[in-house]
Amino acid sequence: MTASSSPLAVNAANAATKSIDTLGIVGAGAMGRGIAQIAAQAGLRVKLYDTNAKAVQAALDTLRETLDKLAAKGKIDAAAVDATMGRLHACAALEDLADCDLVIEAIIEKLEIKRDLFRALEAIVSPDAILASNTSSLSITAIAAACERPARVAGYHFFNPVPLMKVVEVIDGLRTAPEVGDALLALGQRMGHTAVRCKDMPGFIVNHAGRGMNTEGLRVASEGVASFADIDRILREQAGFRLGTFELLDLTALDVSHPVMESIYHQFYEEARFRPSPITAVRFAGGLLGRKVGEGFYRYVDGKQQVPAETPAPATLPATVWVSRADTRGFAAVVELLGATGVTIETGDKPSDTALIVVTPLGLDATTCAVDQGLDATRTVAIDTLLPLAGAKRHTLMTTPVTTPEARDAAHALFAQGGTPVTVIRDSAGFVAQRVIATIVNIGADIAQQRIATPGDIDRAVTLGLGYAKGPLALGDAVGARQLLTVLRNLQSFYGDQRYRPSPWLTRRAQLGVSLLTEEQ
Secondary structure: OOHHHOHHHHHHHHHHHOOOOEEEEEOOOHHHHHHHHHHHHOOOEEEEEOOOHHHHHHHHHHHHHHHHHHHHOOOOOHHHHHHHHHOEEEEOOHHHHOOOOEEEEOOOOOHHHHHHHHHHHHOOOOOOOEEEEOOOOOOHHHHHOOOOOHHHEEEEEEOOOOOOOOEEEEEEOOOOOHHHHHHHHHHHHHOOOEEEEEEOOOOOOHHHHOHHHHHHHHHHHHOOOOOHHHHHHHHHHHOOOOOOHHHHHHHHOHHHHHHHHHHHHHHOOOOHHHOOOHHHHHHHHOOOOEHHHOEOOOEEEOOEEEOOOOOOOOOOOOOEEEEOOOOHHHHHHHHHHHOOOOOEEOOOOOOOOOOEEEEOOOOOOHHHHHHHOOOOHHHEEEEOOOOOOOOOOOEEEEEOOOOOHHHHHHHHHHHOOOOOOEEEEOOOOOOOHHHHHHHHHHHHHHHHHOOOOOHHHHHHHHHHHHOOOOOHHHHHHHHOHHHHHHHHHHHHHHHOOHHHOOOHHHHHHHHHOOOOOOOOO
16 A cells, blocks of 8 residues: 555545534633634534533633624624524533544643643544644644644644634644645635644744744843833834834733743754843743733733833934945935934035034944944944834934933934934944844744745734734835845844844845745746
8 A cells, every 4th residue: 555545644635625514622711712713603513622611611601792792793693693602512521522523622731731632532533533733832743643643633723812813823743644734724714714834843933933023122121222111112113013022021921921932942942043031031930920910011000001201302403413324325314314404414524523423324333333434432323224214203313332412412302303203222233123123034034944834824924913014024025135134144243143143035035136025936
């Protein structure tokens, strides 16, 4: 018998080609309950089991309340509520799942407990039933290794809250039959979700790609460059993210996010790109977990985030300004922006003895620019020009360690003209936005380079799973792959840290001048 006609392959193919009409769910917590809701609303018969029978009934009661609220808002009608609830069935024993076409496990994130469950399910369900895990962090291959038929085991990772987070990751273990993943993709679409596919690697797509925002934001904070609130303001208002690093960590809570950061770091054998920070380790140990306990990186009073007020812009403008031409793109952007202010812009090759000096580095700090260009560091201030200055909701400036308060305040006043908020940070190679954006794009590019998922699925997963306006590859295209490559190379040179080494995917496409979404022919 050939490999393609072995019982294992035949069973996997049968599992994929048969209709999935009855779905079993093990685990009646938030994830299991959410999956049950979207499946029942999509017309599937759903059987819900939990070792705690009260949890199953509580889940059904909650689902009834949820559906009733949707009906009250006019999003579904009363008949749909009754029909959906009629498809939900409580199970008293695991054996009640015997007739399921697919069983999804949504229990505790402990490998051996999941493996024991899959062994038990194999003895109960039919040989062609699919077994799927909703794990967010464990290896599908490791779970499937406990089964006699690992070809029918796959990952099916939903996000909380399931009905609102319209994406599901389909994960192929090393021995998962392709047809099984195909069936799960089709089912995800049937349930109203965007289904994306990836290989079994730590963090899959979303948790893998999401490392950049948190780890680099923490790295900036650890250098004393800016406060938590200022870093968040820059990432939200200048870089355009919905939440900054520390707002996001407070929302997800450190008892969730810090162990994930550590887990992915170690699963990738101490890959520098994913290095966690002692900042979260200390705060996790101290119980400053975030919004849910009333204190994290911010304090919360009656659920409302307490944000320190910003320093108002000074009033005194510089008499003259000299803008460095070392980066022609940055020079042009600053001159255009300052054209409307009426300030005198010096045109000489060198600044006068009293001019405010403005530099526009990519991936470098203000000190390096001043020293390399032979400028007076006491009058030098850098502005981040990676993103367009015109129409920006915030500008970021940084000083050298010896920039005078007078020069700093004059630059703040100058770039705040027109009412645009300005954040002044301490010297940082790559500012804040440059570092975080470059890291996010670089990690996304490396996910593509490792063929963990297609470029399109990477961007779809990240936009839906993390709420970014653009996926990492489209973001890289929008900002400019060549500029980001420059940022990364300069960061790596400055810090001597492999976390900033550019992905080959990014490097080649930047050199060729093609989209980061370009797949190889």
